[in-house]
Amino acid sequence: MPILECKGLCKSYGSVRALDGVDITIESGRIVGLLGPNGSGKTTLIKLANGLLVPSGGRILVNGLAPGVESKKIISYLPERSCLPEWMNAEQLMGFYGDFYADFDRSAAEGMLARLSIDVKTRLKHLSKGNREKVQLIMVMARKAGLYLLDEPIGGVDPAARDFILNTIISNYNPTASVIISTHLIADVERVLDDVIFINQGKIVLASPADQLREQQGKSVDEVFREVFRC
């Protein structure tokens, strides 16, 4: 059973069609890049998978189920904006995540925080923006989830932190979980991707294994993207 399946998925905000007939199937064990320019529908798709939005048409299934309590148990979601209480420190957050999610692995989170020398006693609001983002990513990746939905995980951090994030994704990888990374910073992520999905104006323009795309086009995914989305 696919971990994520969309059939004819549509979402409108008033008269604006954010998603327009999206068909996607994502199997377990894949790292997928959801790639598209700003306003292409990436975040809308991810929010639909999380049950934060309701489809205007079509359907979306997570592990065969409509988004709901059961799907939330297996999805670990990194929103594009911070959603954590700023008065908490990393230690409190670990308690918070541990209470909410049965699959939260506290020792994994502690290990990652230590590797980045983030003080677990410092409140989020006193951390730098980059470190706040890292803390949030660590909470998300420390879950043993079935599907990780990472909405722009590398947007606001420096290149060294990008490497850390990508390495965290690779090292937490397990063959039964899938990861969907939405981003427009393709050059940075393409080496970790199994599959790429190009989305534009609410429609899927291209879906392909990353290596197959490179082989067929003789170009990097980044170059193909620049061609498809030339302004």
Added chain:
Amino acid sequence: MEWKFNGGAPIYTQIVDAVKLAIVSGELPPGARLQGVRELALEAGVNPNTMQRALSELEREGLVYSVRTAGRYVTGDDAAIQEVRRELAGGYAAAFLTAMERLGMKKSEIIKLLEADKEE
């Protein structure tokens, strides 16, 4: 090992080539044990599936072999390693000649150039 990837070619074929180079150059000597898929993927900064695919390809070509539960090893078959050396050398030679042709160099000029380089 150092890992660098460039645009056009699939990443798994670039990994295959990098490992071949390491085997031919002796960086990975015959019988050497390779790290696990996950460690190699992390070291190269690539997807574990991609690394797995590259290792399977190397296995298919007979350059590495896996021992159940004990890991993967570089082949001890010297003939196979020499074959890869010729294959890689052929590839570099073809790329070199293409670049020289683009510069408008004649065969005799190229040979002269190579011999001059050797004497230095």
